[in-house]
Amino acid sequence: MDSRDSAHSQISLRYRKGDLIMKEGDYGISIYYVKKGHVRVSKKQGNSEIDLATLGPGEVFGEMVFLNKTVETRSASVRALDEVELEVWHPASLSREYNQMPPILKFITNQTLARLTTMNRMYAQLLKKKKSVRRGHAHEQRGDTRKYYRKEFNRPCTYRPLNGPDKPPLKGLVAEISVAGASMTVGSRNTLAFKHTVDDEIVVFTSLPSGRELELPCIITAVNKDHAPGDVHIGLKFMELDGETAKAIGFFMIS
Amino acid sequence: MEIDSSVYGYMVDEQEYPDKKIILEEDSIGDWVYIVLEGEVKIKKSTKKGVITLATLGKGSIFGEMPLFVKREKRRTATAQAHGPVRVGILDTARLDREIESLSPQLRNLIKTLTKRCRETMKNISRLAGED
Numbered sequence: 504m505d506s507r508d509s510a511h512s513q514i515s516l517r518y519r520k521g522d523l524i525m526k527e528g529d530y531g532i533s534i535y536y537v538k539k540g541h542v543r544v545s546k547k548q549g550n551s552e553i554d555l556a557t558l559g560p561g562e563v564f565g566e567m568v569f570l571n572k573t574v575e576t577r578s579a580s581v582r583a584l585d586e587v588e589l590e591v592w593h594p595a596s597l598s599r600e601y602n603q604m605p606p607i608l609k610f611i612t613n614q615t616l617a618r619l620t621t622m623n624r625m626y627a628q629l630l631k632k633k634k635s636v637r638r639g640h641a642h643e644q645r646g647d648t649r650k651y652y653r654k655e656f657n658r659p660c661t662y663r664p665l666n667g668p669d670k671p672p673l674k675g676l677v678a679e680i681s682v683a684g685a686s687m688t689v690g691s692r693n694t695l696a697f698k699h700t701v702d703d704e705i706v707v708f709t710s711l712p713s714g715r716e717l718e719l720p721c722i723i724t725a726v727n728k729d730h731a732p733g734d735v736h737i738g739l740k741f742m743e744l745d746g747e748t749a750k751a752i753g754f755f756m757i758s
Numbered sequence: 759m760e761i762d763s764s765v766y767g768y769m770v771d772e773q774e775y776p777d778k779k780i781i782l783e784e785d786s787i788g789d790w791v792y793i794v795l796e797g798e799v800k801i802k803k804s805t806k807k808g809v810i811t812l813a814t815l816g817k818g819s820i821f822g823e824m825p826l827f828v829k830r831e832k833r834r835t836a837t838a839q840a841h842g843p844v845r846v847g848i849l850d851t852a853r854l855d856r857e858i859e860s861l862s863p864q865l866r867n868l869i870k871t872l873t874k875r876c877r878e879t880m881k882n883i884s885r886l887a888g889e890d
Contacts, residue, residue: 570868597865600864616872619872
């Protein structure tokens, strides 16, 4: 063991199989070192979760927030796969060392970090594509099997791809809405800026007649280009809505 | 990308490659670390259904750095191929090794994990891309 070890606080944590150790989206700055056992790193994608990695003794997680100063929340969830013992490192002392490390190592580390992020995204996209090919047939029918009553809405909206590059938002019209989803009409020119395909995730911004603003993360469930020339009809299913938004839509539905 | 000025101090050699020339090959053994000085390099990996491009690296990009952090694995994870004429710098591996050795076990582990995860993800991508 290195003498510098004493500079780091040595708090140990134990977890049992299945325990959630870190939750995607939560705030947190600690770094965890796996002493015993194995953990699984996973990330949300739409309504499902994809596994990014399995880590074992000697490996570290929770490092993204520490290394990437523009990230404030956990970029993935971590669960215990068996009996797990972790050492918690507070980032303060590591941070000092990191800043004093030879610039070339920082230069390399930053590139590795950027590459890992890119590779994770590539893997997630590939996984999504494979899944949608497998489920291809089911999608065609999804638009016909509505479980919820839809109400006419006809209000303008803007939208943009979720997790995509920050481009100017696109414009459309929310034609109908339900508590679980909506249908949107957009000009076919919009498809030049963003290829609307089933399973793409977008955020739609619109407002209720009362003036209440709505921010709706959605998954595209259907794309229909044959309704009217120049128009594309898009079926949307809401992803997790926050309680207040869901309530506001609920009130609108019965008003 | 701007090349960090400190990098030049580690450069021991420069090499030029014509378009399409392989700079390092997947599964071959080697621990040289490269930096792109001019031109572009494609990082490619084989799958059961053919070769896929994982990344295109430009000026300032480091490649071949994985063995620095994961000592046991000297086999190259992917192929690096010149995309147009390329000039690369070769970095002093022994000196980089010493710098890494001088880090605390914590920091070294942290960087090592990043590298391992990067490599694992590249393998996952290649596996998935090769599936039907």
